[in-house]
Amino acid sequence: KLSTQVQTWFYSAGLLVLEGYGLTETAAIAAVNLPDKPKFGTVGPVTPGIDARIAADGELLLSGPIVADGYYHLPEETAEAFEDGWFHTGDIGHFDEDGYLTITDRKKDLMKTSNGKYVAPQKVEAALLANVPYISQAVAVADGHPYVIALVTMDHDQLMRWGKNHGHPNDDYATLSQLPEIRESIDKFVRKANERLDRWETVKRYAILDHEFAQDTGELTPSMKVKRPVVLARYEKTIDDRYEQTTVSDLTPFTGGK
Incomplete structure (x- = not known):
């Protein structure tokens, strides 16, 4: 779409x-x-x-x-x-x-929150990709949970270019993706993306992964589409960490994603 x-x-x-x-x-x-x-x-x-x-x-x-x-x-x-x-x-x-x-x-991809709201992951992911610079992939998560979170990866070339232009010419992808300046910038644009979503669809938290999805690891199809079941299974701990916090703070970034 x-x-x-x-x-x-x-x-x-x-x-x-x-x-x-x-x-x-x-x-x-x-x-x-x-x-x-x-x-x-x-x-x-x-x-x-x-x-x-x-x-x-x-x-x-x-x-x-x-x-x-x-x-x-x-x-x-x-x-x-x-x-x-x-x-x-x-x-x-x-x-x-x-x-x-x-x-x-x-229909098979619809997520149902624990509050009974249906969320279309494609809509959330499209809003993120259209409004958040530097990200290459986004995976929305909400099924059985009270609100939506997202896993995002950064576009390698754009991120490396940003590093050279902002005083980090020797840092690698993993390091750059975890910088506070990047997180602050992404946070601002995720809020912008949320303005295009219904209240129950908005992303409350997100995780910036320190690496991109890859075909070799089975996370992407040959046409570079995300294999949702593989990603959800592989990053289960990252997802659980987002939901296990005792308080909800909108757009609290979580980095790493091992």
């Missing part, structure tokens, strides 16, 4: 980027923005001939001539995903008053 801020930036530079939505099971675009009436942050209205509705749990359901009848020789999977003429996309979304669709996250 393209960040609304990034999309707006491209538009201000004279480049109109239109988002659409589709899956293998729909065989074609199921929704798309129109060049003359785009709405940034949405994937547009559904295409002609497609019926769509939002289930009680927020899942997008689709029906129409472009939707497959099922999966080849997979009766159990077909029965699970195709029910009563509706394809269960597995995506969470909503329509606005003009019928424009917004996809917020994958």
Whole structure:
């Protein structure tokens, strides 16, 4: 999903980027923005001939001539995903008053806090990546916990450039990432990111890891996407340390992440 801020930036530079939505099971675009009436942050209205509705749990359901009848020789999977003429996309979304669709996250990725609030990690992570300079990856955590925390890594090249320009030309990545000046700067920008989130989605604490995620350690896919289950398991102690504090102090940084 393209960040609304990034999309707006491209538009201000004279480049109109239109988002659409589709899956293998729909065989074609199921929704798309129109060049003359785009709405940034949405994937547009559904295409002609497609019926769509939002289930009680927020899942997008689709029906129409472009939707497959099922999966080849997979009766159990077909029965699970195709029910009563509706394809269960597995995506969470909503329509606005003009019928424009917004996809917020994958249903399986939704996190439920101990207070019963559902949090879409993609939304939180996108807000961090769009508003916090120097970070390369962000992983939101909240499932079963009272509030959201995040694990963040720093962009290596940008961090090293910052070090050279701020009197730390000989420090390595691990050292630079833990400097108080970096933490203070990140803290300020995380607050900015929080302004774009609902109250229960805001990041209360975060951990700056002293190394980036890597393919070699199994934390990233070949296309450089974060493997959430691997990261959550590997940094379980770091996550627990954030939640075990007896008081909640918004945006209290925690460094290291071994």
